[in-house]
Amino acid sequence: MNKMADNTSPIISGVRDDSTRPLVVKNLWFRYPTSSNWVLRGVNLSVGPGEVVLIVGASGSGKTTLLRSLTGVGSWIYRGEAVGEVLLGGRRIEELAIEDLRRLVQVVNQNVYTHFIEHVVKSDLYNTSIAIHGVDRGRKMFWKVVNIFKLEKLLKKKFFELSGGQLRRAAIAKAMLWDPSVVILDEPLMWLDDEGLEEVRELITTLKSMGKSIVIFEHRFVSLLKLASSVYLLKSGVLKMMNHEQLRYPRDISLKVLVKSDEDTGVGSLDSYVELLGVRDVWFKYDRSEDWLLKGVNLTASSRNSTIAIYGLNGSGKSTLLKLIAGYLSPSKGRIERSSRIKTIYIPQNIYLFFTEESLKREFEVTCSKYLEREICLEIGVKKLRSLGVDVELDASPFNLSWGQAVRAAISIATSVGSDTILLLDEPFTGLTYADRLSLASLLNSINSPKVITVSNRETISLIQPAKIYEIRSGLLFDFNSEVDLEVITAAEKCRELGM
Numbered sequence: 001m002n003k004m005a006d007n008t009s010p011i012i013s014g015v016r017d018d019s020t021r022p023l024v025v026k027n028l029w030f031r032y033p034t035s036s037n038w039v040l041r042g043v044n045l046s047v048g049p050g051e052v053v054l055i056v057g058a059s060g061s062g063k064t065t066l067l068r069s070l071t072g073v074g075s076w077i078y079r080g081e082a083v084g085e086v087l088l089g090g091r092r093i094e095e096l097a098i099e100d101l102r103r104l105v106q107v108v109n110q111n112v113y114t115h116f117i118e119h120v121v122k123s124d125l126y127n128t129s130i131a132i133h134g135v136d137r138g139r140k141m142f143w144k145v146v147n148i149f150k151l152e153k154l155l156k157k158k159f160f161e162l163s164g165g166q167l168r169r170a171a172i173a174k175a176m177l178w179d180p181s182v183v184i185l186d187e188p189l190m191w192l193d194d195e196g197l198e199e200v201r202e203l204i205t206t207l208k209s210m211g212k213s214i215v216i217f218e219h220r221f222v223s224l225l226k227l228a229s230s231v232y233l234l235k236s237g238v239l240k241m242m243n244h245e246q247l248r249y250p251r252d253i254s255l256k257v258l259v260k261s262d263e264d265t266g267v268g269s270l271d272s273y274v275e276l277l278g279v280r281d282v283w284f285k286y287d288r289s290e291d292w293l294l295k296g297v298n299l300t301a302s303s304r305n306s307t308i309a310i311y312g313l314n315g316s317g318k319s320t321l322l323k324l325i326a327g328y329l330s331p332s333k334g335r336i337e338r339s340s341r342i343k344t345i346y347i348p349q350n351i352y353l354f355f356t357e358e359s360l361k362r363e364f365e366v367t368c369s370k371y372l373e374r375e376i377c378l379e380i381g382v383k384k385l386r387s388l389g390v391d392v393e394l395d396a397s398p399f400n401l402s403w404g405q406a407v408r409a410a411i412s413i414a415t416s417v418g419s420d421t422i423l424l425l426d427e428p429f430t431g432l433t434y435a436d437r438l439s440l441a442s443l444l445n446s447i448n449s450p451k452v453i454t455v456s457n458r459e460t461i462s463l464i465q466p467a468k469i470y471e472i473r474s475g476l477l478f479d480f481n482s483e484v485d486l487e488v489i490t491a492a493e494k495c496r497e498l499g500m
Helices: 063-071 098-104 121-133 135-148 164-176 194-209 222-227 318-326 360-368 374-387 403-415 434-446 458-463 486-497
Strands: 023-031 040-047 052-056 081-088 105-108 182-186 213-217 230-235 238-242 277-284 294-301 307-311 333-338 343-347 421-426 451-455 468-473 476-479
Touching: 023 063, 040 063, 040 213, 052 222, 063 081, 063 105, 063 182, 063 213, 098 105, 105 164, 121 135, 121 164, 135 164, 164 182, 164 194, 194 213, 194 222, 222 486, 277 318, 294 318, 294 468, 294 476, 307 458, 318 343, 318 421, 318 451, 343 403, 360 374, 360 403, 374 403, 403 421, 403 434, 434 458, 434 486, 458 486
Parallel strands: 040 238, 052 213, 052 230, 105 182, 182 213, 307 451, 307 468, 343 421, 421 451
Antiparallel strands: 023 040, 023 081, 230 238, 277 294, 277 333, 468 476
């Protein structure tokens, strides 16, 4: 890699000679051309065949830059400056032609749709295999990958018809057409429900059995700990090995860790034990569908501090139920009853869809203009925004906020109108680190408003206790008993301690 001309060039320290391993990183430093600051600072890493390396870290810690460095993209595309060595199959990365690089390392992106060119699974994978290997070998490699990754039932489907887990499976299978030695998975659990998570765990096990060297960048890492050969924390550009036993096994902690004693700053108040919302025998199906998505759903919210959690897999009807409660959709049968004192505010899973204005200030002004005591509303909203650590200027565009900031801003705007509000939160924990999830759970517990929260994984349920929990399955709503998983809470606490 390029050696720096100035006196700030880091000294490359000695590292044991393990260059025969599929992936070796030796004292890697990296910075972008627009900055004099090093994003990576002396990273060392070695991954052998069949090993799984899990890399965790907060947003801004350098994970994306490290991923780019492992594939050469940081230098070739972003024109960054690198000092140190990245070895793939014992060869320095800058000495490899692009075709050699593809055969040595493959990345499966967080957004898996970026991997596919054609609409149908079989066409996309088959034509790619032929392009890589030629007709005869390409056909054999295609069917080998189909069999290994159990794609037979998916071949005739279009990609938009696949579940999140199935999409990951197809994307990993496509990467395997190159038969790389190293596989990098970027946030493979993003947006996945429990079913998709298990699919990805199975895929990682399959890759291990194939002898692949696997590097995983993941915020939601608890379910992957038992698969990991080693775990590293990337913080301020420094990669440090962790003892992942301390993340895996819970300490003796109390659920009180989730609850803050913030005073209620809402406008007005609600009497406890007064029914505020009633979902009465609600049935729903979309116009062109023959199947009922919801079947006779009944639900009530009655206390100002009540939290209702609705657990279900993706596509089970959770978001539809929230939209019915919010009034965006009308039941096909049955009715939604709301107290005349109550406002409902829906916060969608894609948090940026919540915003409509050019600045945070305008978001508050438009929301508060709909209700009484506008000035108090504005004051409360901005105070809440600052208390949640969103320190950007009020003139800033909400669309330029990070995901975590946007979630906090949306909740600040929604709660500024007072406690006479039912918050409808659609998968609010998606895309957040464990530390951010713990903070969000504490925030939600401190808000004196009824809340209906949808979740697609059991991990999150552990963070939003106490709550009345339901499961939505086959269009029906069932009581759901879920034990608190202290392992998840411990991991969240540890992440917060580590600043991630």
